[in-house]
Amino acid sequence: MSAASEKGRIWRLAGAYVWQQALRWMHGGPLYRLSPQTGSPARLLIAPQDLRTADQTNAADIYGGNFLFSGHLVETRGASPFELEGEDLDWQRDLHGFGWLRDLRAADNRISRQNSRALVDDWLKHCGRWHPVGWEASVTTRRVMSWLAHSPFILEDGDHEFYNRFLRSISRQVRYLRRTINETHDGVERLQASIAIAAACISMSGQGRFARQSIRRLDQELKRQILTDGGHVSRNPWAMIEILADLLPVRQAFVVQGLELPEAMLQSVDRMMPMMRFFRHGDGALAHFNGMGSTPNDLVATIMAYDDARGAPPLNVPHTGYQRLGGGASVVIMDTGKPPPLSVGVDAHAGCLSFEFSSGLHRIVVNCGVSGRSNEMWRRVSRSTAAHSTAVVEDTSSCRFLNEKPFGRWLGTPIVSGPNTVLVQRDDDDAMGVRVAASHDGYKAQFGLIHTRDMRLSADGTVLDGIDSLSEDARGTERGEEYAIRFHLHPSIKASMLHSGTAVLLMCRDGEAWEFDAPGSELVLEESIYLSDVYGHRKTMQIALYGRIRESQSAAWQFRRTATAKLGRRASSEFDDLMQTGNLPFDEPDFEDDIDLDGSDTELDAVVKSED
Structure with missing residues (x-):
């Protein structure tokens, strides 16, 4: 490739980035906050399962104000973690993504339920309108999926006012994802945002038109990103793990709700499962190509349990390469x-x-x-x-x-x-x-x-x-x-x-x-x-x-x-x-x-x- 061609690709990518940031500011900044808000759903209908593994030993640390994320330990000393400033960005993303709710839920006691409600309420109070890290598209996606999956645990013993605040916030976050999805990073991030929107629409009442739109958008993203042989367009085996960990619970929610499964969802899962086996060595670890790191064996084992065919892995995957x-x-x-x-x-x-x-x-x-x-x-x-x-x-x-x-x-x-x-x-x-x-x-x-x-x-x-x-x-x-x-x-x-x-x-x-x-x-x-x-x-x-x-x-x-x-x-x-x-x-x-x-x-x- 010539130097001029390389520079042209770089400038086009830079232009797309500037446009994304401008739209993100408009959607997340003052213009969005002043825009009229539509009504909130009346209730939650279903909670998609969280397939990722929990560690209940973290629940005691979180209750004590010790938050260990991304290799960084932060002691809040009685303050709300959402009021802290200047912490490591990856730590903040993990905090605002609420994936740690699964650890509190694994503890399964009254204290952990109260703690989870208090931390969700803290987020609603300090970051519910806007936060530069908490409202990043990928972080919002993870938070929506976590709140939906663990909503029975969060809402148990909660009062009616908290229930309404919780639903209004989810509705607002989903609306934000819906408006900004075209400005998210292409690839896994955009596909996960589509999955989160679809999950919310089938989990909440009164979605109607939005549910049909979200399912159609998810269908389009799956057809565009999942290749014919089941690999992801990024050629990264890790992408399949991330996508299947979110897509399988949503597929199950469709079945429980009695909804017809989108064609692309059926085909994508059927294609990705053999590709998971393709990349596996005899010890269960996935090969290290194009961004794949250490294999989360527990999550991979959970995902593979959904594989009904369990046939031999493919040998030649020319589309993924x-x-x-x-x-x-x-x-x-x-x-x-x-x-x-x-x-x-x-x-x-x-x-x-x-x-x-x-x-x-x-x-x-x-x-x-x-x-x-x-x-x-x-x-x-x-x-x-x-x-x-x-x-x-x-x-x-x-x-x-x-x-x-x-x-x-x-x-x-x-x-x-x-x-x-x-x-x-x-x-x-x-x-x-x-x-x-x-x-x-x-x-x-x-x-x-x-x-x-x-x-x-x-x-x-x-x-x-x-x-x-x-x-x-x-x-x-x-x-x-x-x-x-x-x-x-x-x-x-x-x-x-x-x-x-x-x-x-x-x-x-x-x-x-x-x-x-x-x-x-x-x-x-x-x-x-x-x-x-x-x-x-x-x-x-x-x-x-x-x-x-x-x-x-x-x-x-x-x-x-x-x-x-x-x-x-x-x-x-x-x-x-x-x-x-x-x-x-x-x-x-x-x-x-x-x-x-x-x-x-x-x-x-x-x-x-x-x-x-």
Whole structure:
């Protein structure tokens, strides 16, 4: 893509942003507050279920005025949390989103019910008319869904006046979402707003015309955002979790109310369920592509319980742009798609042709994933090509991210250019296994190179062969001299060099072993960072193959299973003991599992170089 074309896309996005902010101010500011208000619904008819997991131990902390959200603890010391100013923005969004109501409800006692009513009343008093964070579209959406889902708990033992204030506020918030939905961020945020509006309209009495409009709008958004093969237009597996967690309870509410289910709702759920299985490894975790971080296993398990078909996952999803290779107990999931559209590419990654590889319950090769920390440096690291298990030319990502001032501060950092052509060929053979050959031109404009990856997984899943090549296709603006092919390893895998540094032994917790070799390539075992661990960042290892394009434009490599798992839990326990004592049958890297999150850029040297 030319520089002029990139700048044109950036200016169009900037213009759309300015227009959205102007409309949001008009709808949320004085003009909206002075607009005539329509009547409130007379009563609530139904409360959609909340599928997200609750933690009742948080109820006592909230009652004591200790609010721990997004890694930030705020002690209110008797004041209303909604009167506080200057707190972390993510903390404020969690506070105003009221998702913590599920924790109070899980406690299921009179004190928690009274506490929930008092906090809702505090919000109505201090923020019911307007709040710069509390009335963000995404926050309003989450609050509407939370209030509806937990309305029986909130309203129990409440008086009639509180009931009316509660209903009037929900009606006002839904009206605000209805007026501003076209100005919300495209993608999951807009779809969730559509779901919240539809949920409110079927949960409250007297909606009539609004209910028909909201259902029609939800139908349109589902058709636009859920692709034919069930993936989301953003190509982010996390998007499906978020959408299904809200959509499934609304679908159930339709059934309970005796309403006809919209066609797009039926089709979308039926398509997304197999895609959830597509991205799952043997241990239940979803692959780390395009914004997917640690897997909320409890929520995923709840969502999958709604899957009536429970068939085998698809293998080829060309519309979303991924391939799945299966053999024996081994699974390979490969990114073979172009970057998503600019409007939904804020979280997209430069990971074309990267893959993840697992054997049974063991994830072996992974991408670094997404950091749970609100830190721009780590966010940039996770999105770079070097944080993925694929080839990197001159430590440069295969995509360009928006980071120009002043637009980056307003618009985020979507992908503005990347691979335009991704060619995929797949061969399934019962005897030979599955072969996928794919190529992308993300390095063509800058370096004049085409990256091709050809992989084959044997039918029994014991051998994974691959060849990566960088062929010259055209003259780029620069000359690429060096490349690296990276294979990031999961933290549970212990790696050591073998055969005088020509191979790598990979040991799993239960004794299963794999050997990696790459004849003729410079093979190095280096430190890496796993960003998607539920407990935070963890140091791990990566296998890197280095080469110079003038000398060799291709590298062949192989993963081969050399030992099966020992029987029973005892073997796994013995292996864990060995790791704890350090008496491993090979040299273990000298570092701790956890990483200092306050470290400087030097912490990143083993993974990626910071890119502008």
